[in-house]
Amino acid sequence: MKMEENLYNMQEISSYREGNRLEAKKAKGGIPNSMWETYSSFANTDGGIILLGVDEKKDGSFEVSGVQNADQMLKDFWNMVNNRQKINVNLLVEKDVTVEDYEGKKIISIRVPRADRYLRPVYVGQDPMSGSYRRNGEGDYHCSHEEVSAMYRDAYQLTQDRKLLKHRDMKVFCMDTVHSYRNIFNISHINHVWSKLDDEEFLGKIGAIGYDADEGKFYPTTAGLLMFGYENEILSEYPQYFLDYQDHRDPSIRWVDRLASSTGEWSGNVFDFFFAVANKLSHDLPRPFKLEGMMRVDDTPLHKAVREALLNTLVNADYYGRRGVVIKKYPDGYTFENPGDFRIGVKEAMSGGVSDPRNAILFKMFALIDLGERAGSGIPTIIDGWKSSYGEQPTWEDTHNPDRTILRLHCKNLSEVLFEKASGKDTVTEDTGDKTMDISAINPETGDKSAINNNSGNKKDNQTATNAEISDKTGDKMQMILDYIAKNGEVKTSDIMQAFGLKSSQSRYYLSSLVEQGLIEACGSNKNRTYKAK
Structure with a gap:
């Protein structure tokens, strides 16, 4: 991730404090060993700046002490950062390390970028389990075994949902779910050649099963297991798997409504969870009356934003991680939580244009039924849809130990705003734009489209x-x-x-x-x- 040029101002340095992206080191006797821990922590988190020749006083403010022989320290630094015995990867180029002058004293500024997921974990020494660090507030901490393992999973070129499950067969799939998916696929792709295939051939085309050339057999993929499998079958591959929807709109009771994958009352897979929860989330959202030709269109930017938030949570979850996917509905908004941190920087993701889902095949399956924004536009869709409707910016939070991503869609007095927005805009308008289907009107069991665009x-x-x-x-x-x-x-x-x-x-x-x-x-x-x- 490209770092901001204005992360700090040299002339105001005495007013700064150490934080999540700024670290001061006195470095009186040369390059301190603790600097490499900070290098690792910044690289494995969101990047940051290390200032050598700056001391932190007791009150937390900075005092410039300067470094002795800055040129020699620069030479020592470059020798060390390129030494694989010291640090496993050099992320820096020449412009990232500069010598600054402050009132006649020399400061070495080192800008450490967030490491690309293919290069993580960045660690000190030879052992990633003992030498990997992350940043939490103003300090560096040792990564747990769980965090290091998660970084290695994300480092693979192929996403984790491509794995072939050679000890499984088609019995892991809930065929009712498969047929629901096929019904919706047939609506999205009239007279598609895949519609004539039998179930096994169709599942192969969409990536739910994969071919093992050595054995000449098809096996379920982890993506297929997540999308269509029974919950007990999913747990055998993903022991931490858990999907949970909670409606907390009434503070006097624990929850108004709840749907969890562990109840045994339904399949418990990702596809069925998505459709059930998407409808619950959009239940209260206003649907302005507008026409596309002679058909009613009910899919608004707001509905797309909420739907995309749910989908983004499911396709980017690290299902090997702890605590599962948790979706919560409150009187003033929604929260979407999934195990796993951002695979790219948060700001880069918010800008759009880069698509790097943790479960690419799962994402592809949803895209084949016209769900999900391509080309990295999912997060901008969430931001634009929510902000244009309620004037409030969605917020994302990356937490660690364990890795977790939290999206919050917030609006004060949401129920009042929902009603007023709807009542003020419920007029007939013509529209010839986006024809994305309104999923709340689809019956996944039959694929019946009679209610689509005509609620x-x-x-x-x-x-x-x-x-x-x-x-x-x-x-x-x-x-x-x-x-x-x-x-x-x-x-x-x-x-x-x-x-x-x-x-x-x-x-x-x-x-x-x-x-x-x-x-x-x-x-x-x-x-x-x-x-x-x-």
């Missing part, structure tokens, strides 16, 4: 009111509620309250009005009353 379902003529019939703001809100009921089936008053951020009295008013207009019907007594589209 109201349009099952009966009176089910969807026209703009002429509903034109004021109240009518707009009623149209949204009507669409919600048409999409979700039978609902309660509490569902409408939660989905649109309404009070109980407001929800009852809108539901009663829709009943009176004959657009929905009420079922059951007052206490247990539900509503459904006619």
Whole structure:
């Protein structure tokens, strides 16, 4: 990762403190051994600057002491950094090491870049397990065996999900999941030549199984196991595998809703988790009414951002790592956590243009059904979609020991903003742009596309009111509620309250009005009353 030129200002050096990317060394007697620990830690984290000839005072501020014979120290440094007995790799070029002058005293500035994943771990001496360091706050710490192993996994040219499982066969796959995937694939690729293949041939084409030339047999790949396997089969290859969705919108209870891969009530694989959770996450998001030709389009930049955040979490997870994938929904936003740190620098990833998923075959499988942004544009899609909708910047955090990536999509009073944004934009517009399918309208079991781009379902003529019939703001809100009921089936008053951020009295008013207009019907007594589209 290219480091910022303005990471520090020499004229303001006395005001600085040591931090995650800045380290001061007095270096009075020459190159200190501790400098190589910092070199390793910066290279294995996010890069940083080492200042030789600068002392840290008791209050934490810097004092320039200067180095003696800077030219000789430079020569010694270059000899050491190129000595494989001292450090395993030299990441520096001449411009990274400079001599600065501060009030007549010499300082050596060493800019250490973040090491490319192919070069990590960067370690001191001959033993990566004892010589690898990382940066945490203002100090260097020894990497655990787990962290070093994770860096070696990421260093391979081929991604970890390409591995052939030679002790397994097709029985590891949940065929219901495979057929759900094929149904959606057939929708995305009408009359595709692969649609005529049998299941084994099809799985070979998408990378779920691979051919072993020595044995002349096909075996499941780790990507196929993750995507389509049963949870108990996945655990035999990935003992730490765990997928967890938690809805924490009600602080009075532990969670409103939860879906975990370990329950044994469903397959527990990545594909089924993605579709179930994508729908749960997008459940409350506004769907402005717009047309593409004569078809309704409900896929917005906001929906794409949330969907991409979920997908990005799943395809970049290190499933050998601890704590699993955890998705949380709060009243003020979402968090997406996965084992494994960024394979490229965070700023580089945010800029886009570089695609380096940890599980490339898994990513390819999703891309084949029109899910996932290519060419490294996934993170910019998340940023643009969320920020344009709510004005708040998504945040990423890389933590270590164990390695973990955390994405936060935050918005104060999210439920109120969701409702106001939707009610203010629920007007008919023409659009001839992106035709990405609305996954919340797909039935993975059948691949039924009848509801795609037409969330109201349009099952009966009176089910969807026209703009002429509903034109004021109240009518707009009623149209949204009507669409919600048409999409979700039978609902309660509490569902409408939660989905649109309404009070109980407001929800009852809108539901009663829709009943009176004959657009929905009420079922059951007052206490247990539900509503459904006619």
